C-alpha cells in the first residue's frame with residue numbers, strides 16, 4: 153500500500169506536485185498516467201525518498217521510505233534503468249545490491265533467470281541495449297522480493313516479446329497480493345496491464361478510478377450508416393438535446409457517429425420508421441480516448 157496525503161513538491165516557483173492525495177492498493181496494478189511534466193516521476197521520487205516533500209507525506213506500507221529498515225525487501229523500484237555503473241557486469245551489479253541487504257547469491261541467480269538475462273549476466277552493463285538495461289532494472293527491483301513495486305516506464309525500449317513479458321510479470325505480481333505502481337505513456341499497454349488508474353495533470357490528481365470506470369466515462373459512440381442517414385439523425389435527435397451526433401469522416405452524408413444513446417435504441421427508431429441500415433456498430437471508448445479527453449486542458453507542453 154502506498155499512501156500520499158497532501159503531498160506537495162515545489163522547485164522554486166514551480167509546483168511539480170500540488171497537494172495530491174491517493175491510496176495505491178495491494179493486489180492490483182495501478183497505472184500512473186499524465187502528460188509530460190505532470191508530476192509522475194517527482195511523485196515516484198518522493199515515494200522512495202529521493203526527494204523531500206515541500207509539504208504532506210507519502211508512506212509505503214505505513215512507513216516513510218527513510219524509516220524502512222530493509223528497503224529492498226519492502227519496495228522494489230525502477231526509476232532510471234541507466235543508473236548503473238557501465239563497467240560492471242549485470243551479475244556484479246545485482247550482487248552488490250544484494251550484499252547491502254544480506255540477500256543470497258541464489259536469489260541473484262533467480263532474478264537473472266526470471267528476467268531472461270542469463271546469457272548476458274556476466275557482460276558489462278555499458279554494452280547493454282535499452283531493453284537489456286530495462287530487464288536489469290526490473291531484476292534489481294525484484295531482488296528483495298518486495299511487497300510494493302514502483303516502475304517508471306518499465307516497457308520503454310522493450311521489443312513486443314519484452315512488453316508482453318512485463319505485462320504478464322506485473323499481472324502475476326499483483327495477483328500475489330503485491331502493490332504495483334506503473335507509469336507509461338503507452339495507452340494500449342496500460343489498458344491491458346492496469347486495473348486502476350491515477351491521472352495527474354499539472355501536479356494534481358485529475359482522475360483516480362478503476363480502469364473500467366475511467367474508460368466508461370470516455371466517449372462510447374455508435375457508428376451508423378444508412379442511405380437515409382439525415383432522416384434517421386433527425387428522428388433520434390427529437391426531444392433529446394443530450395445526444396451528440398457527428399458526421400462520419402467519409403463526409404458522404406450517408407452516416408453519423410452518435411453518443412448518448414445505444415445501438416439498440418437507434419435500431420428500434422430505424423425499424424419503426426422503415427429506415428434501411430447499412431451499419432450499426434457500438435464503438436467502445438478506449439483508454440486513450442478517455443485519457444486524451446481528460447488531459448486536453450492539462451498539457452504543459454502542447455503542439456501549437
Ligand SMILES: Nc1ncnc2c1ncn2[C@@H]1O[C@H](COP(=O)(O)OP(=O)(O)OP(=O)(O)O)[C@@H](O)[C@H]1O
Nearest residue numbers: 163166167168186187188189190191192193194195
Ligand atoms: N529537479 C527539478 N528541478 C526543477 N524542476 C523540476 C525538477 N524535476 C521536475 N521538475 C519540473 O516539475 C514538473 C514535473 O516533472 P516530472 O518529471 O515529475 O513530470 P512527469 O509527469 O514525470 O513527466 P514525463 O512524463 O515527461 O516524465 C515539470 O514541470 C518539471 O520540469
